[in-house]
Amino acid sequence: MRRVLTLFFLLAIGGLALAFWLTRPLPFTAEDLPPLKGDAIAGRQIFLAAGCASCHADRGAEAQQAPILSGGRRLSTEFGEFITPNISSDPVHGIGSYNLAGLASVLKRGVTPDGRHLYPVMPYTTYTRMDLQDIADLKAFLDDLPASDEVPQPHELSLPWSLRSGIGLWKKRYLDSNFVGAAPSERVERGRYLAEALGHCAECHTPRDRFGGLDKSRWMAGAPGFSGRAEAPNVTPAALDWSRDEIAWFLESGHSPRDEIASNEMEAVISGLGQLPKDDLEALAYYLASLAPIE
CATH class of the missing domain: 1.10.760 (Cytochrome Bc1 Complex; Chain D, domain 2)
Known part of the structure; x- marks a missing residue:
């Protein structure tokens, strides 16, 4: 009986390990994407439509030509308290060091360039449908915005929600790049x-x-x-x-x-x-x- 339980335990551990390996973060590399040149003017239209400022800037910044995207807004959910990050052009505290592959990884895969799953409070389940050219244009616009040295704050989550490894399994179920509504015209x-x-x-x-x-x-x-x-x-x-x-x-x-x-x-x-x-x-x-x- 002990051998059976031991075997069952080992199989369960092995199954979980395999599941987490199959759902591990896989950011894009530069070689994965075609060479695209971004247009900052077009990128501003993408920025407005995507509502970036409504989460990552102070209230009222949506109407500004050059908002400071320092983050820091608190989003309370049943899973815990999420705090929006700095996505300004600062290369240390923001996303100024991201290349196109890095930004595409965040928006289309919900993964940081250094290989961490992002929580879906960031709506990458929507952004995964974005065209790559729109992402290139958005990046060109973001690169021109002011930098902020605001240090990103950690989310305030309890177990098991604080374990990012489980997000990969969640994405297998919910991250879908297919459109939902019909398009008759x-x-x-x-x-x-x-x-x-x-x-x-x-x-x-x-x-x-x-x-x-x-x-x-x-x-x-x-x-x-x-x-x-x-x-x-x-x-x-x-x-x-x-x-x-x-x-x-x-x-x-x-x-x-x-x-x-x-x-x-x-x-x-x-x-x-x-x-x-x-x-x-x-x-x-x-x-x-x-x-x-x-x-």
Whole structure:
């Protein structure tokens, strides 16, 4: 009996070791990517659509031409307290030393260039759908922003959530580069890219399962807010009865057809989205109107 238990224990340990090895962090190398030249002007549009400032800069910085991305915002979740890092151009405390492969590793694989899993509070489950050229453009813009020597603070997590090794297993289940919504037209396809690859709308507006993964069967059907924030509403056509023009106007101005004003986290989102070209805001409106209605 002792031999059987010993064998079972060894097999279990071996199975776990194999699972962690198969899900180990694998950052991109420079050889993995084509040589791409970034455009900082185009990169600013990516920056605005992706909402980088809303987590990594002080409130109100979304509207600035050159925000300081020193991080430090606290995000309270049921898994613990996350603190956003410095992503300024500082080469020591920020990401100024990252090359294109390093930034692509963070955004598309949720892995740091030195090979550490990132927690999915960083919405790489959305950014994994980004085009590499957009990442190159974003990097060109980030490289031009001011540096900050703010020292990144560690997350405040308890066991088992403080063990990053388990994130690789989580990614096997939830990191998916396929788009969710349909794209019946070119305009809707553009809106889908803005929402599902850049804007990470679903990260707030889609409910999650007990392991923190998005419940795609209720895509954009509303979800509880983090940190005691207000609930993110259902934005499928079952609940959002606005016209496409009204949706586009809200995304630009923050004013709803009922003369309500965007508040809480949506206020910061609008500060970025409102600077996008009208064609992009209309594309987002067409995308939202095309979603499957979910009560």
